[in-house]
Amino acid sequence: PVYDTFDEIEHIFHKDSDTTYLINFWATWCKPCVEELPYLEKINKEYADQKVKVLLVSMDFKKLAEHRLAPYIKKHNIESDVYLLADGRTSKWIDRVSSKWDGAIPYSIVYKKNERKEFGIVDKYEDVDNIVKSFLDNS
16 A cells, blocks of 8 residues: 555554564665565564564655566565555654654564564564564563
8 A cells, every 4th residue: 555644654553452563664775675674574474373463664756666666575575564655754754653763764663562672774584583572472
């Protein structure tokens, strides 16, 4: 789905369930973003039978969605849910995501209810896996 404003997508940051959500801000033009996507996809697959949901929020330009984002998702077999956030006014909504985030991508938030961890670039799968596991261990 394509969201023109942050207001339309904000609900994904406030789900009050026993599911652990991993939300990642990324773009196809961002080299560190695409380098860590395989780790996030692996989380999606490894935890498919548990209450873990990976949501990828693309910051790609809306006009490139059909010719760049969609083919990228298909070519790389991305199975996580992908949302295109076409609201380029990040200064208006970034603090609603996190007061810690400076706007650089990739940026991820893992949360369940009131528990939350945030991080930037991930160097290896185990880093993400350990964060997700910590949420499941606290269940």
